Amino acid sequence: MKKISEDPSHPSNVPVIFIYDQAGEISGKISINEWRTKKEEAQLLNELEIKLYRESIQYYTNREFAKAEDILLFLISQTDYTHYEYVERLANLYRRQEKTSKEKELLLKARKNIAAFDTSEALIKRIDNRLEKNAIFTKKSPIFHIY
Template identity: 85%
Template structure:
Protein backbone atom coordinates (compact mmCIF):
# COMPACT_ATOMS: atom_id res chain seq x y z
CA UNK A 1 0.00 0.00 0.00
CA UNK A 2 1.14 3.45 -0.83
CA UNK A 3 1.12 6.00 1.98
CA UNK A 4 -0.70 9.19 1.12
CA UNK A 5 1.21 12.25 2.20
CA UNK A 6 -0.75 15.35 3.02
CA UNK A 7 0.52 18.75 2.00
CA UNK A 8 -0.02 20.99 5.05
CA UNK A 9 0.83 24.07 3.02
CA UNK A 10 -2.36 23.66 1.01
CA UNK A 11 -5.04 25.95 2.53
CA UNK A 12 -7.75 23.32 2.56
CA UNK A 13 -5.59 20.96 4.64
CA UNK A 14 -4.99 23.39 7.54
CA UNK A 15 -7.46 22.90 10.41
CA UNK A 16 -9.56 25.93 11.32
CA UNK A 17 -11.40 27.13 14.39
CA UNK A 18 -14.80 28.73 13.89
CA UNK A 19 -15.54 31.92 15.82
CA UNK A 20 -19.12 32.20 17.01
CA UNK A 21 -21.01 35.41 17.81
CA UNK A 22 -23.37 36.06 20.71
CA UNK A 23 -26.37 34.70 18.83
CA UNK A 24 -24.62 31.45 17.91
CA UNK A 25 -23.82 32.29 14.31
CA UNK A 26 -20.37 31.80 12.83
CA UNK A 27 -18.74 35.23 12.57
CA UNK A 28 -15.42 34.08 11.20
CA UNK A 29 -12.78 31.45 11.15
CA UNK A 30 -9.14 31.32 12.10
CA UNK A 31 -6.48 28.76 11.27
CA UNK A 32 -5.03 26.67 14.05
CA UNK A 33 -1.64 28.27 13.44
CA UNK A 34 -3.08 31.79 13.83
CA UNK A 35 -4.89 30.68 16.99
CA UNK A 36 -1.67 29.28 18.46
CA UNK A 37 0.19 32.51 17.64
CA UNK A 38 -2.52 34.61 19.32
CA UNK A 39 -2.58 32.31 22.33
CA UNK A 40 1.20 32.52 22.66
CA UNK A 41 1.09 36.31 22.38
CA UNK A 42 -1.62 36.51 25.06
CA UNK A 43 0.43 34.23 27.29
CA UNK A 44 3.50 36.46 26.92
CA UNK A 45 1.44 39.54 27.77
CA UNK A 46 0.07 37.77 30.83
CA UNK A 47 3.59 36.81 31.95
CA UNK A 48 4.73 40.41 31.49
CA UNK A 49 1.80 41.66 33.60
CA UNK A 50 2.72 39.22 36.36
CA UNK A 51 6.37 40.32 36.31
CA UNK A 52 5.41 44.00 36.41
CA UNK A 53 2.97 43.41 39.27
CA UNK A 54 5.62 41.56 41.27
CA UNK A 55 8.03 44.41 40.61
CA UNK A 56 5.47 46.95 41.82
CA UNK A 57 4.96 44.93 45.02
CA UNK A 58 8.73 44.89 45.50
CA UNK A 59 8.85 48.68 45.16
CA UNK A 60 5.90 48.97 47.54
CA UNK A 61 7.63 46.89 50.22
CA UNK A 62 10.84 48.90 49.76
CA UNK A 63 8.83 52.11 50.26
CA UNK A 64 9.54 53.33 46.74
CA UNK A 65 5.94 54.40 46.33
CA UNK A 66 6.33 56.56 43.22
CA UNK A 67 7.82 53.65 41.23
CA UNK A 68 5.15 51.30 42.52
CA UNK A 69 2.45 53.82 41.62
CA UNK A 70 3.80 54.19 38.08
CA UNK A 71 3.83 50.44 37.46
CA UNK A 72 0.37 49.97 38.95
CA UNK A 73 -1.06 52.83 36.89
CA UNK A 74 0.42 51.25 33.76
CA UNK A 75 -1.11 47.86 34.60
CA UNK A 76 -4.46 49.42 35.46
CA UNK A 77 -4.67 51.34 32.20
CA UNK A 78 -3.59 48.23 30.25
CA UNK A 79 -6.46 46.27 31.80
CA UNK A 80 -8.89 49.22 31.51
CA UNK A 81 -9.48 49.37 35.29
CA UNK A 82 -11.02 45.88 35.29
CA UNK A 83 -8.32 43.99 37.21
CA UNK A 84 -9.35 44.76 40.78
CA UNK A 85 -6.18 43.39 42.36
CA UNK A 86 -4.17 46.20 40.75
CA UNK A 87 -6.77 48.81 41.64
CA UNK A 88 -6.92 47.66 45.24
CA UNK A 89 -3.13 47.76 45.62
CA UNK A 90 -2.97 51.30 44.22
CA UNK A 91 -5.90 52.39 46.40
CA UNK A 92 -4.00 51.07 49.43
CA UNK A 93 -0.96 53.05 48.35
CA UNK A 94 -3.05 56.23 48.02
CA UNK A 95 -4.63 55.64 51.42
CA UNK A 96 -1.22 55.13 52.98
CA UNK A 97 -0.05 58.42 51.46
CA UNK A 98 -3.31 60.13 52.55
CA UNK A 99 -4.33 60.97 48.98
CA UNK A 100 -8.04 60.32 49.49
CA UNK A 101 -9.16 62.26 46.41
CA UNK A 102 -6.94 60.14 44.14
CA UNK A 103 -8.15 56.98 45.87
CA UNK A 104 -11.78 57.99 45.35
CA UNK A 105 -11.19 58.88 41.69
CA UNK A 106 -9.46 55.54 41.08
CA UNK A 107 -12.22 53.54 42.77
CA UNK A 108 -14.96 55.36 40.86
CA UNK A 109 -13.27 54.70 37.50
CA UNK A 110 -12.79 51.05 38.42
CA UNK A 111 -16.40 50.74 39.58
CA UNK A 112 -17.68 52.18 36.31
CA UNK A 113 -15.61 49.80 34.16
CA UNK A 114 -16.13 46.70 36.29
CA UNK A 115 -19.91 47.28 36.43
CA UNK A 116 -20.09 46.35 32.74
CA UNK A 117 -19.45 42.70 33.66
CA UNK A 118 -22.29 40.55 34.98
CA UNK A 119 -20.25 38.41 37.37
CA UNK A 120 -18.69 41.31 39.27
CA UNK A 121 -21.23 41.92 42.03
CA UNK A 122 -18.84 40.94 44.84
CA UNK A 123 -16.13 43.26 43.55
CA UNK A 124 -18.62 46.12 43.27
CA UNK A 125 -19.60 45.61 46.92
CA UNK A 126 -15.93 45.77 47.93
CA UNK A 127 -15.46 48.99 45.95
CA UNK A 128 -18.59 50.50 47.52
CA UNK A 129 -17.28 49.60 50.99
CA UNK A 130 -13.96 51.28 50.24
CA UNK A 131 -15.74 54.36 48.90
CA UNK A 132 -17.78 54.57 52.12
CA UNK A 133 -14.59 54.31 54.20
CA UNK A 134 -13.01 56.96 52.01
CA UNK A 135 -16.00 59.29 52.52
CA UNK A 136 -15.99 58.86 56.30
CA UNK A 137 -12.22 59.33 56.47
CA UNK A 138 -12.46 62.47 54.33
CA UNK A 139 -15.19 63.95 56.52
CA UNK A 140 -13.14 63.21 59.66
CA UNK A 141 -10.11 64.88 58.09
CA UNK A 142 -12.19 67.96 57.24
CA UNK A 143 -13.49 68.18 60.83
CA UNK A 144 -9.98 67.86 62.24
CA UNK A 145 -8.57 70.49 59.90
CA UNK A 146 -11.44 72.83 60.84
CA UNK A 147 -10.64 72.38 64.54
CA UNK A 148 -6.94 72.98 63.95
CA UNK A 149 -7.49 76.29 62.12
Protein backbone atom coordinates in the same frame (compact mmCIF):
# COMPACT_ATOMS: atom_id res chain seq x y z
CA MET B 1 2.61 0.39 2.09
CA LYS B 2 2.93 3.99 1.09
CA LYS B 3 2.37 6.65 3.73
CA ILE B 4 0.06 9.44 2.65
CA SER B 5 1.49 12.82 3.51
CA GLU B 6 -0.73 15.80 3.84
CA ASP B 7 0.41 19.20 2.68
CA PRO B 8 -0.48 21.56 5.55
CA SER B 9 0.18 24.57 3.37
CA HIS B 10 -2.89 23.77 1.30
CA PRO B 11 -5.83 25.83 2.67
CA SER B 12 -8.25 22.94 2.80
CA ASN B 13 -5.89 20.83 4.92
CA VAL B 14 -5.38 23.36 7.74
CA PRO B 15 -7.89 22.98 10.59
CA VAL B 16 -9.90 26.06 11.49
CA ILE B 17 -11.48 27.35 14.66
CA PHE B 18 -14.82 29.10 14.44
CA ILE B 19 -15.26 32.29 16.41
CA TYR B 20 -18.73 32.91 17.82
CA ASP B 21 -20.25 36.22 18.89
CA GLN B 22 -22.41 36.69 21.98
CA ALA B 23 -25.56 35.75 20.08
CA GLY B 24 -24.06 32.37 19.22
CA GLU B 25 -23.57 33.18 15.54
CA ILE B 26 -20.31 32.45 13.75
CA SER B 27 -18.51 35.76 13.39
CA GLY B 28 -15.35 34.45 11.77
CA LYS B 29 -12.80 31.72 11.66
CA ILE B 30 -9.07 31.44 12.15
CA SER B 31 -6.62 28.71 11.32
CA ILE B 32 -5.15 26.58 14.06
CA ASN B 33 -1.76 28.16 13.34
CA GLU B 34 -3.15 31.68 13.85
CA TRP B 35 -4.83 30.52 17.06
CA ARG B 36 -1.56 29.08 18.38
CA THR B 37 0.25 32.34 17.56
CA LYS B 38 -2.41 34.39 19.35
CA LYS B 39 -2.32 32.04 22.32
CA GLU B 40 1.47 32.37 22.60
CA GLU B 41 1.22 36.17 22.41
CA ALA B 42 -1.45 36.17 25.12
CA GLN B 43 0.71 33.98 27.35
CA LEU B 44 3.69 36.29 26.88
CA LEU B 45 1.55 39.32 27.76
CA ASN B 46 0.21 37.52 30.82
CA GLU B 47 3.74 36.67 31.94
CA LEU B 48 4.78 40.30 31.44
CA GLU B 49 1.81 41.49 33.53
CA ILE B 50 2.75 39.09 36.32
CA LYS B 51 6.37 40.24 36.29
CA LEU B 52 5.37 43.90 36.33
CA TYR B 53 2.90 43.33 39.16
CA ARG B 54 5.55 41.55 41.22
CA GLU B 55 7.95 44.40 40.56
CA SER B 56 5.34 46.93 41.69
CA ILE B 57 4.82 44.96 44.91
CA GLN B 58 8.58 44.99 45.45
CA TYR B 59 8.65 48.78 45.02
CA TYR B 60 5.65 49.08 47.34
CA THR B 61 7.37 47.11 50.10
CA ASN B 62 10.57 49.13 49.62
CA ARG B 63 8.51 52.32 50.00
CA GLU B 64 9.33 53.47 46.48
CA PHE B 65 5.75 54.55 45.96
CA ALA B 66 6.27 56.63 42.80
CA LYS B 67 7.71 53.65 40.92
CA ALA B 68 5.00 51.32 42.20
CA GLU B 69 2.32 53.84 41.21
CA ASP B 70 3.72 54.14 37.67
CA ILE B 71 3.73 50.40 37.12
CA LEU B 72 0.27 49.93 38.61
CA LEU B 73 -1.16 52.76 36.50
CA PHE B 74 0.30 51.10 33.41
CA LEU B 75 -1.19 47.72 34.34
CA ILE B 76 -4.56 49.27 35.13
CA SER B 77 -4.69 51.11 31.83
CA GLN B 78 -3.74 47.91 29.97
CA THR B 79 -6.60 46.02 31.62
CA ASP B 80 -9.02 48.95 31.32
CA TYR B 81 -9.62 49.11 35.11
CA THR B 82 -11.13 45.61 35.11
CA HIS B 83 -8.37 43.77 36.98
CA TYR B 84 -9.38 44.65 40.53
CA GLU B 85 -6.20 43.35 42.17
CA TYR B 86 -4.21 46.14 40.49
CA VAL B 87 -6.83 48.74 41.36
CA GLU B 88 -6.95 47.65 44.98
CA ARG B 89 -3.17 47.75 45.35
CA LEU B 90 -3.02 51.27 43.90
CA ALA B 91 -5.93 52.36 46.10
CA ASN B 92 -4.00 51.05 49.12
CA LEU B 93 -0.99 53.05 47.99
CA TYR B 94 -3.10 56.21 47.70
CA ARG B 95 -4.66 55.58 51.11
CA ARG B 96 -1.23 55.13 52.62
CA GLN B 97 -0.14 58.44 51.12
CA GLU B 98 -3.42 60.08 52.21
CA LYS B 99 -4.41 60.92 48.63
CA THR B 100 -8.10 60.23 49.17
CA SER B 101 -9.27 62.15 46.10
CA LYS B 102 -7.05 60.04 43.83
CA GLU B 103 -8.23 56.89 45.57
CA LYS B 104 -11.87 57.86 45.08
CA GLU B 105 -11.33 58.75 41.41
CA LEU B 106 -9.56 55.43 40.80
CA LEU B 107 -12.32 53.42 42.50
CA LEU B 108 -15.07 55.23 40.60
CA LYS B 109 -13.38 54.54 37.25
CA ALA B 110 -12.92 50.90 38.18
CA ARG B 111 -16.54 50.62 39.32
CA LYS B 112 -17.77 52.07 36.04
CA ASN B 113 -15.71 49.69 33.90
CA ILE B 114 -16.33 46.61 36.04
CA ALA B 115 -20.10 47.28 36.11
CA ALA B 116 -20.21 46.46 32.39
CA PHE B 117 -19.75 42.78 33.26
CA ASP B 118 -22.73 40.77 34.48
CA THR B 119 -20.79 38.62 36.95
CA SER B 120 -19.16 41.47 38.83
CA GLU B 121 -21.67 42.12 41.62
CA ALA B 122 -19.25 41.06 44.36
CA LEU B 123 -16.53 43.35 43.04
CA ILE B 124 -18.93 46.28 42.79
CA LYS B 125 -20.02 45.69 46.38
CA ARG B 126 -16.38 45.59 47.43
CA ILE B 127 -15.68 48.87 45.63
CA ASP B 128 -18.78 50.45 47.17
CA ASN B 129 -17.62 49.41 50.65
CA ARG B 130 -14.23 50.88 49.97
CA LEU B 131 -15.79 54.12 48.69
CA GLU B 132 -17.84 54.35 51.89
CA LYS B 133 -14.69 53.90 53.96
CA ASN B 134 -13.03 56.57 51.84
CA ALA B 135 -15.88 58.98 52.57
CA ILE B 136 -15.64 58.24 56.30
CA PHE B 137 -11.87 58.63 56.23
CA THR B 138 -12.19 61.94 54.40
CA LYS B 139 -14.67 63.23 56.97
CA LYS B 140 -12.50 62.09 59.86
CA SER B 141 -9.24 63.27 58.32
CA PRO B 142 -6.85 64.50 60.94
CA ILE B 143 -7.25 68.17 61.71
CA PHE B 144 -4.51 69.62 63.76
CA HIS B 145 -5.71 71.78 66.61
CA ILE B 146 -3.42 74.19 68.33
CA TYR B 147 -4.28 74.59 71.96
